[in-house]
Amino acid sequence: GIGEFMGFSPIVSGTGLIGWEFLNRTREKQQAAFAQSPSIARDSTQFAEQIQGVQTSEQLMDNHTLLRVALGAFGLDEDVNNRAFIKQVLDSDLTDGASLANRLADKRYLRLAEAFNFAGSDGPKIGGAGIESELIAKLDNLSSAEDLLLDRKLLRATLAGFGLDTNLSNAYFLQQVLESDLADPASFANRLSDKRYVELARTFDFHSKSQAGDDLYGFSRTFTDRLADLETAEDLLDDPDLLDSALRIFGLEKDFANLDRPDFLLNVLNSDPYDGNSFATQLEDKRYLALSNAFGFGDSGTETSKAEKLISRLNARTDTVEQVSDLFNDIGLTLAVMDFFNLPQGEGKITLARRIVGADRSDPNALINVYPDRRYHAFANAFDFKEKSDTRSYSQGFVAAIVGSYHDRQFENEIGESDTNMRIALSMERDLSLLVDRGGSGDTQWFSVMASAPLRSVFETAFGLPSSFGALDVDQQLVVFKDRSERMFGTDRVADFADPDMLDQLRRRFLLISDQNSAQSLSSGGGVVLALLSGAAG
Structure with missing residues (x-):
């Protein structure tokens, strides 16, 4: 072998x-x-x-x-x-x-x-x-x-x-x-x-992913099941993981680490973002106002926070945002992200945001590197945008x-x-799943069974059909297959055999009968040999 x-x-x-x-x-x-x-x-x-x-x-x-x-x-x-x-x-x-x-x-x-x-x-x-x-x-x-x-x-x-x-x-x-x-x-x-091992590590690149865990997808994974439990600013401050993720998404983790005022962040989070005299609105760095706005602890009039709306919008997408165009072609998501970062959305502002996000970061004079409002920088870092490639x-x-x-x-x-039958038994689950996944009518799936040598062998053996059965007209074969299936397994649908229990019943019957057939063949062959030997002896 x-x-x-x-x-x-x-x-x-x-x-x-x-x-x-x-x-x-x-x-x-x-x-x-x-x-x-x-x-x-x-x-x-x-x-x-x-x-x-x-x-x-x-x-x-x-x-x-x-x-x-x-x-x-x-x-x-x-x-x-x-x-x-x-x-x-x-x-x-x-x-x-x-x-x-x-x-x-x-x-x-x-x-x-x-x-x-x-x-x-x-x-x-x-x-x-x-x-x-x-x-x-x-x-x-x-x-x-x-x-x-x-x-x-x-x-x-x-x-x-x-x-x-x-x-x-x-x-x-x-x-x-x-x-x-x-x-x-x-x-x-x-x-x-x-x-x-190097190739394994390079394939997944988990080290880089851990470094880039500050994007909106990382934020969403962290907050999705826990955001609803945050009723006060203190709840957020008491959870180190959530707090770290919240600060990182706005690029504030280093700034806050250097602050020696313990109530500073509490005052930020409890600020009313719509009150021009509130603590956060008077800070020079507008990212703190964006942080306050995102969670809305100081806004008694909000029922659903900007963070909740953004996460809901992000999770509703069926595909990942990988290119700048993926974001800006989804206007609902674009507005939700800009709202989350408390960015102006008037005339020309989306165009400005797109120019900043799409700028070449390696160019020191690029708009993203010189624009003074750091909220845009946090916005640009919200997704792990990849260069388009034809490769x-x-x-x-x-x-x-x-x-x-x-x-x-x-x-x-x-x-x-x-053992050919054991090989067929191993491949049954895959072959049946493929056939069923292709869809089609019940009759079409039976015709597909007939066209597959391994699956035909399984069903013909399990149904006790003779080797000459394949010589019949295919429409006649279809009638027999469906009739035997209904009588022996209680269904005439191929798709039902994809169920693990039904598959197991089919596999066991196939193996049991094929083993019996082999034993009978050997026994019959032995009888012929004995008869020949007896004749020779006589």
């Missing part, structure tokens, strides 16, 4: 349900060991390190290792040398129903094209491509090393992407790696001889998902070397 060349070879002890129980119980440990096999670990690390350099389908095709991992993640290993065909799949225009990837009956090719999306303008994306979208969303939205370390499934997928599975339980060590400042040669990750980038979620799927598929291939 291929395991001979990879190091660890997975073990299946027994057949049918007995074999499945053993495999299910030991799968996590076996897959972790399998991922450490030399060729698997080498391929995974190389993919994680080199995929960012792949900007075109030609570059992917020219890197045999990356192509092998990419194809392997979708179960298309056999096409690694079918270069012209795969390139045409990768370059398919997915908006054109007549393109090659859209026309192929085997939807694995479509999922490959969707994932790398070379013909699209919005870059690589995994969602709906057959690899857990929930996993990817989590990975791409991590804000700290703790978030990753607390999610074991997420951590396992991440470490697998770098061939570092053996460190799964070493949380303290991993936290030191993930929080390393890579700009510092003496940082923890930089001192390790294995440079995969394709592959998120950590994308990399981890592709590598994780590659590991799963290769593990299944190796299991299949000794």
Whole structure:
């Protein structure tokens, strides 16, 4: 088997349900060991390190290792040398129903094209491509090393992407790696001889994220579930985390640290921002007035604070504000942010704000660096704006998902070397989920089952159908499939088998009957041998 060349070879002890129980119980440990096999670990690390350099389908095709991992993640290993065909799949225009990837009956090719999306303008994306979208969303939205370390499934997928599975339980060590400042040669990750740890730290860049935690998203995460409990200025002052976040969003953390007047901030927060004689309105630095205005402790007429309105508006967005245009194209959010920072909103003021936010900070004469009102500077720092780039980038979620799927598929291939039915049992959940996620009518999904060799085998075996069943007209097959499904499982809908309990029932029946069929075949074969031997003896 291929395991001979990879190091660890997975073990299946027994057949049918007995074999499945053993495999299910030991799968996590076996897959972790399998991922450490030399060729698997080498391929995974190389993919994680080199995929960012792949900007075109030609570059992917020219890197045999990356192509092998990419194809392997979708179960298309056999096409690694079918270069012209795969390139045409990768370059398919997915908006054109007549393109090659859209026309192929085997939807694995479509999922490959969707994932790398070379013909699209919005870059690589995994969602709906057959690899857990929930996993990817989590990975791409991590804000700290703790978030990753607390999610074991997420951590396992991440470490697998770098061939570092053996460190799964070493949380303290991993936290030191993930929080390393890579700009510092003496940082923890930089001192390790294995440079995969540097790549791991660089991929997530938690150190920089911790430094940039003063933006509005950090403020929103801190206050979302706790803002409603703040009834007085004292409540805010008594909570060090909330107070620190509030001061940082206005750029006041250093100023306040140097103040030796203990009641200063209390007077600021209790000021009525609409009273020209209140404490905050008379301060030269208008950021203090903005702070008072944001929480409204001194404004008895407000029911919903500016901070609450902003957080609500921010959380209502389905996508993250990454570019200056993302903010200013959402006029409701723009006004909420300007209101939060107590910025004037009259004629030309939004244009001024956009000029300040979009200015080149590296230019000492840029408007953001010379404008005297520091509220605008706090406004500009409210988001982690990124430079627009035509360069394709592959998120950590994308990399981890592709590598994780590659590991799963290769593990299944190796299991299949000794037991084909066990391999099918391993892939059932993924194959059914993909089919159901594609949507379509109930009949359409049954036709998709018929077109999938593994799923057809599962249902035909579970339903006790003969090997000649596939020769019937497909409409007749549909009637039989739905009838048997209803009688045996109480449903004629494929989608219902995506439910974990239903899936387990289907898998167990498939394994039980396939094992019985194998035993009967062996018994029948033995009888033939005995008859032949008896005849020869006579």
